[in-house]
Amino acid sequence: MSLPRLSLQVLDAFEQVARLGSMKRAAEAMGLSISSVSHHVARLEEALGVTLIDRSARPFALTPEGREAFRHLSAGLQHLRRATSETVVGGLLGARSLRVGIVEDFESGVAPELAVTLARRMPRAALSIRTILSHEAVGLLARGALDIAVAAEAADLPPDLPVAPLVRDPFVLAMPREVETTPEDLLRGRPALPFLRFNRDHLIGRQIEAQLTRNRIAPPDRYAFDSAHSIMAVIAGGAGWSILTPLGCLRASRYAAQVRLHRLPLAAFSRRISLLARPDFDPPVAEAIAMLLRQAIGRLVVAPVLADHPWLAPDFTILGPDGNPG
Known part of the structure; x- marks a missing residue:
């Protein structure tokens, strides 16, 4: 069976709609119009010859074929994104050392996965990954004890500190x-x-x-x-x-x-977990590592929590480089 000729954006649009449960949310996450996202999904349905979304349901739901397509496409896109990020990291990390600090929230799953990836891509470099507290991050970066830190953002971050948002964590x-x-x-x-x-x-x-x-x-x-x-x-x-x-x-x-x-019976509030870097750290490397972290956090943290507590969506979500849900 020959594969349909479809752009990655078509596949990404369907995955975003299936994951977020809304054309509007998918459009916001991708920075596209709702009509563009709808058109992409329709193109995928036409190419596959099946209906993926039951648009008569309120809210709309995936058809059995849609659920099966989402499972396979999501896994494939995840591998592609990870391969892209790892290639960027592998091509840019020529440093002899990398010192990373990560808050304890990620020590059991995300930190080990990042360690394996970086160790594989930096076979001759000295790699250090340590657990830190969020309020320690800025000081450790300023003193040169860390190159990058994964921590909750404080309100008074130094203006010259590079920040790559990762996940919004609501209270x-x-x-x-x-x-x-x-x-x-x-x-x-x-x-x-x-x-x-x-x-x-x-x-x-x-x-x-x-x-x-x-x-x-x-x-x-x-x-x-x-x-x-x-x-x-x-x-x-x-x-x-x-x-x-x-x-x-x-x-x-x-x-x-x-x-x-x-839910808190108060005005909603949340914290933002981000990758913070030294001002002189290579920006492309920082963003490549942030991409790896977003993928790991989405798979190992956000997905299992939303499976048990779907009402947390869309407040508990991965953030793109611009700080918007990604």
Whole structure:
């Protein structure tokens, strides 16, 4: 069977529509008009001779053929994107060393995959990958202890610091599954379940406290922890509730069965995880590594979280180089 002659943009358009569940969102992610995305999907359907999207459903849904096509095309495009990124990295990383810092949210899946890729592409270079805290990133880069850092962005980043956005990580409310109450009542102190804070020395702790202050919410200051893992363990034990992010919840997935996540009954807010680089670091190399990270985070982090909590879309999403959902 001969392959249909289709552009990669046609395949990408269908994958984006299938993944995002909307022509409009796909158009925004690709920087195209809705009519262009619709035209690309129609071209793919014509070339394959099948209907991929049931447009009569509200919201529209993939047909059985569409689900099968999405599975195969998504895997193929993922390999192509990764090959492209790795080729760029391989061609540009002529340095004798690379020092990378990554927040602990990624230490179990994303960091090891990045380490394998870079080690394969830099066989003669010294490679260092270490776990850092987000509030340490700028100082470590400024002192020359790191070349690049993957961390949550602070509001006061130096203006000359190169930034490549990776993922938007929204804040959610987490409570024990066995507790019968609403997020609104928890914020009002009913029942009197302790609020589990992040330490204020941490960037995430300061971000949450600022939002609580803006909303004139002041839970008793009894518990403070350094990690989402510890907070999730206490919530799973029924001893408190907290505000954290999907990344933190995924890292403590062993407790997920005992924890319920909810939208915050406040104005939505989130943190942005980005790749930060030294001002003198090669921009093409930084963006190539960012591309590898986006792919790994999308596959290993965003996809499994959205499978369990589809209501988090589109807030929990990969970001393109321009900071928009990509």
